[in-house]
Structures are given as structure tokens and as C-alpha cells.
Amino acid sequence: MKRGLTLAVLGLLLGGCGGGSPQNAPPGNSEARRAKLHDSVKSTPFKHVLWESILPAVDVTHVSLRADSLFIEVVETSGDRKGKTALYRVNTRNGVVEGVVDLPAPLDFRPAMVDSIVREIAQLEADRERLLKERDVEATRKDKNVTKVEGLSDQIVKKTDLINSMKAQDRVYAVSTHDWLHVIERPAMAELERERLAFVPSTAAAASPSVVFIGALERNRLIGLDPITWAEILFFPADADIRTTPIVAEPGNVYFASEDGHVYGYTADGRAKLIDYETEAAIVCDMCLDIEKDEGGKEKWGALFVASTDYALYCFNRISGELLWKYETGSELRTTPRVSGDVAYVYARQKGLHAIDKRTGKLLYIKQDAWFPIARGKDRVFIAGPNHREVISVEERTGRELGRASIAEFAHIASEPGSRTVYLVTDDGFIFAAKESEIDY
Structure with missing residues (x-):
């Protein structure tokens, strides 16, 4: 799926590119602007600022949050680096820039990595x-x-x-213009190789330690590439183009959907089909995989949530392929479903955000002016309001509104919906990591 609105968090700007550090300096008014933005964050429920930083002289274009890494794509705006596209990796634990790599062109899709290796x-x-x-x-x-x-x-x-x-397998895979696949060492963000794909990619990459999966435009298939030789070692056929990002999950399963409404799931070796289900219309947004494990690390719940333009949200058992439930929203679904706690959320056009019990498929409430869940609080859930310019606090099971606050100063908001930390970033590189304050607001 093409990259959508995401959130960035940036820490101390320590990294360089190719061994050298960018010669950028903060704008002269940076302290005054930082102070104003800090006050803006303090006016939201996320009063507990964990850290804040400035990434100077950049336009932030896209950010992807994966495992312990934040991948930030930027265009440099000053000095000898003006106009250059770069991809930073930020450690989400401390906000430190661990590495940066120059890109010859903007990325077509968000970068991927092997979460299990991390x-x-x-x-x-x-x-x-x-x-x-x-x-x-x-x-x-x-x-x-x-x-x-x-x-x-x-x-x-x-x-x-x-x-x-x-660590030798710890890589980032990114697709840029003209079908180039960039293979990047994740820790320091050094580009290891640049492979010209033999097909036009239709999706972002999704990787396991042994296979890199990418959809092939007009070939109606998901292709599995050997990460050493780049030979096509696997392919999974579909009945139409694959536009949604595939999902790779333990113990090596791969899930994807096609534009004709089919949902597929396979073991990564291609020997067993897990899911083969046809919805009634195109699937145009990414899917959501939700897994719960017990204290011993054994999976006790695993579900794949799929939103279709046939107006329905589907929930499948990710192993057996059984359709657990189907919920009709009454309007097209074109945004990725998300899960926080025991609730699945999906935005329906002109209807609003539907909050659904993830186990039963029972509707809990509809919030007409809300878009998606941002994060969890101590006794509430925070959801994005109109055009992502507000954060709305609601009771998780009833949707009763508890408060609103403006986040209009920030172009990007992102977090894992099940976590308590949020990241707020402006287009010009001011970043705040924050979470709900223990103090009443």
C-alpha cells in the first residue's frame, strides 16, 4: 500500500551519511518555536514529554515505525545537501539517530525490515x-x-x-523509483547493495530471514526473492493486482490481498494454503495482524483483519483461515483497520470510526468525527479527530467522550495503537515523544 499519514519521532541528531555528518544548523528561531510547540504538547493529554529534539534543515516527508526503529524520509533544505533525499533510522527507545543513508530518489513505498531478527x-x-x-x-x-x-x-x-x-541478517529493504531495491544494513544504515528488480513492484517489501516478498504489477502474483542471490524462489498467484502490503508473521506465514477482493494466506514455503477467501469488492488498504501470547510466549490469539470496499470488516483466524466474523459498516472501507486492546477499529467513509469487539464482531460504538486510534491511556483510548487535527479521549468500550485537544501544530502523528507513547512531529523537523500524564487534565 502506498505510504499514508504516519508519525515520526526523532531524537538527537548524531548520525551522518556515508561516514560524514550533514552540515546543517537549526534555524535561528528554533528555540522560540520549540518552546511554543512544547507548550502545545503540554495542552494535550500527552503532558508527559519523554524527550524532544530538532532535525534541522529538513522537510519530513514520510515516517515508518517498525519494532525499535523509526525510519524517517526527508528532503534536505540547506547547504550542499539541499534537495537531497535521505532516510534516517532513529532508535525509538532514546531518540538517537543511529544512521542515515542517501537515496537517489524518493521511496515508492515504506521501508521494511525483519522484526523477528530485531x-x-x-x-x-x-x-x-x-x-x-x-x-x-x-x-x-x-x-x-x-x-x-x-x-x-x-x-x-x-x-x-x-x-x-x-546482525548479518539485520537489513532494511526499500523500493525507490525505477524499480530499485535498496538493501541497507539496519544498525548503521549503510547501503549494502542496490538491486534492479526484474518486475514493476506493486507493494512494499515484507521480509523474513530467508525470503523477501514483493507484489509484481500486472503479473498478478506475490514474488518471493532470495535475499542473497535475488533469484525468484517463490511466487503466489492471485486473480488480480496486489496493491496491499504483504504481511510476514511467525512461524513463517505470509498474508496478502488482491484488488479483486481475494484474501490469501500461505506458509512461507508455499506448501500449505491457510486462507483463500473472496470478499465482494476490491481490497485497497493494508490488512492488520493481531497476535496475543501468554506468559510462556505461546500464541493464544491470532487474527487477520481485512477491510473491503464491499463495506465489510472481516476477521480471520490466521492459522486455520476460518472466518471468525464479518461486520457490515454500510460504507466503503479504504483505510487500514487497527487493533488496540480488545477493540478493532475501522474508518468507514461518511460514517466515521467503528469500534468493534475484536473477538465477537459486535459493534461497540461509532464516532462520526474520528479517524483511527492513536494510543492507550490508563483508563481511556485516544483517537484522532477530524483531519488528524485533534486528539479525542474516549472510554474504550462505550466511546463516551472525555475530552478533546488540538494537535494542529503537528503534521504527523504516530504510535502503536496498543502502546501509551505517541510521537508528534512537524514538517520542519521538531519532534516530541510523549505519553499520557498521571495528572488529571
Whole structure:
């Protein structure tokens, strides 16, 4: 799906491009403007500002929030970099710019990465840190067990080797004009290679560690590419063009939809079909995958939400392919459904935002002037109001309005709907990360 309105968060501008730092400086009035914007944030429910920053001398064009990374596409506006397009990666935990890469042209679709690799690296690093501390404690004991210390050292080496192996697969995939696929090392955002695709891409990429999936325009198929050789190693046929971003999910399943209203789900090796369902009209917006796990990490709920222009929102079991429910909104659905907590949200043209119990398909309420959920609060949900210029606080199950605040100063708003943190950014690069204040407002 072509990139839509998203939200950016930018931290301290530390990174450079190709080893050099952009020679940009904040505008002369930046402090006065920052202070005004800070006050504007404080006038919203998100009074607890986690951090704020300025990305100087840029026009922010698009932002994608993925796992622990914020990918920010910009056009530089001054100096020898004026007019250049660049893609930054920002660490969402601290707002630090980890890397930046120049692009020859704007991206056609939002960049993709392998989320599972990021999670695995984080877990391995946490395990290694635990082993390091355990070894340090054991090594300083008067009666230290040398065999145990050596065993811990061996485990640390193995964890380090695994981390390095996983980092070699930690990549970003981005498609730009003229069918170029950019392969970028995620940690530092160094471009590893640039591959000219043998087909016209119709979707953003979606990647697993072993396959990169991209829709092929006018070929009516989803193509799986080998991330080393770039050979076409898989393809999944459809009955029409695929325009919505495919979804890759553990344990290696891939889901996509076509313009003739078909929804498909396969195991990533192509050996088993999980979903094959035809809605009554075109599907023109991205789908939403919602997964819940128990404390042991076992999946206890997994559903695929699909919005169709046949006026209906569909909910499928992502493994069995069973249609769990179908809800008729009475108007075309052209925006991606979203899930927060136990509620699925979808915007219907001229009808407003529908809040639906995600397990039963029962309508909870309709908010006519709301567009999509932004974030969760302690006892409420925050949703975007008219033209994304307001944030509306509502009770989650009833929709009873609790308050409104303007966010008109900010061109972009984004967050994971199930999280409590929101990111507010202006077109000229002022960024605020904030969450609901504990203080009444």
C-alpha cells in the first residue's frame, strides 16, 4: 500500500551519511518555536514529554515505525545537501539517530525490515548481559569455581557468535523509483547493495530471514526473492493486482490481498494454503495482524483483519483461515483497520470510526468525527479527530467522550495503537515523544 499519514519521532541528531555528518544548523528561531510547540504538547493529554529534539534543515516527508526503529524520509533544505533525499533510522527507545543513508530518489513505498531478527538480537543481548554479570560475580568469589567461570565464558562466546550471525541478517529493504531495491544494513544504515528488480513492484517489501516478498504489477502474483542471490524462489498467484502490503508473521506465514477482493494466506514455503477467501469488492488498504501470547510466549490469539470496499470488516483466524466474523459498516472501507486492546477499529467513509469487539464482531460504538486510534491511556483510548487535527479521549468500550485537544501544530502523528507513547512531529523537523500524564487534565 502506498505510504499514508504516519508519525515520526526523532531524537538527537548524531548520525551522518556515508561516514560524514550533514552540515546543517537549526534555524535561528528554533528555540522560540520549540518552546511554543512544547507548550502545545503540554495542552494535550500527552503532558508527559519523554524527550524532544530538532532535525534541522529538513522537510519530513514520510515516517515508518517498525519494532525499535523509526525510519524517517526527508528532503534536505540547506547547504550542499539541499534537495537531497535521505532516510534516517532513529532508535525509538532514546531518540538517537543511529544512521542515515542517501537515496537517489524518493521511496515508492515504506521501508521494511525483519522484526523477528530485531527481537531475537535483543533477547540474545539480554542473555549475554546476564551471563557476563554471573561470570563477573563468580570470578570475584574467594572460592571461585574455575570450571564454572570457564563454562560461563564459553556460553558468552556462543551468544556473541549468534548475535553477530543475526546482525548479518539485520537489513532494511526499500523500493525507490525505477524499480530499485535498496538493501541497507539496519544498525548503521549503510547501503549494502542496490538491486534492479526484474518486475514493476506493486507493494512494499515484507521480509523474513530467508525470503523477501514483493507484489509484481500486472503479473498478478506475490514474488518471493532470495535475499542473497535475488533469484525468484517463490511466487503466489492471485486473480488480480496486489496493491496491499504483504504481511510476514511467525512461524513463517505470509498474508496478502488482491484488488479483486481475494484474501490469501500461505506458509512461507508455499506448501500449505491457510486462507483463500473472496470478499465482494476490491481490497485497497493494508490488512492488520493481531497476535496475543501468554506468559510462556505461546500464541493464544491470532487474527487477520481485512477491510473491503464491499463495506465489510472481516476477521480471520490466521492459522486455520476460518472466518471468525464479518461486520457490515454500510460504507466503503479504504483505510487500514487497527487493533488496540480488545477493540478493532475501522474508518468507514461518511460514517466515521467503528469500534468493534475484536473477538465477537459486535459493534461497540461509532464516532462520526474520528479517524483511527492513536494510543492507550490508563483508563481511556485516544483517537484522532477530524483531519488528524485533534486528539479525542474516549472510554474504550462505550466511546463516551472525555475530552478533546488540538494537535494542529503537528503534521504527523504516530504510535502503536496498543502502546501509551505517541510521537508528534512537524514538517520542519521538531519532534516530541510523549505519553499520557498521571495528572488529571
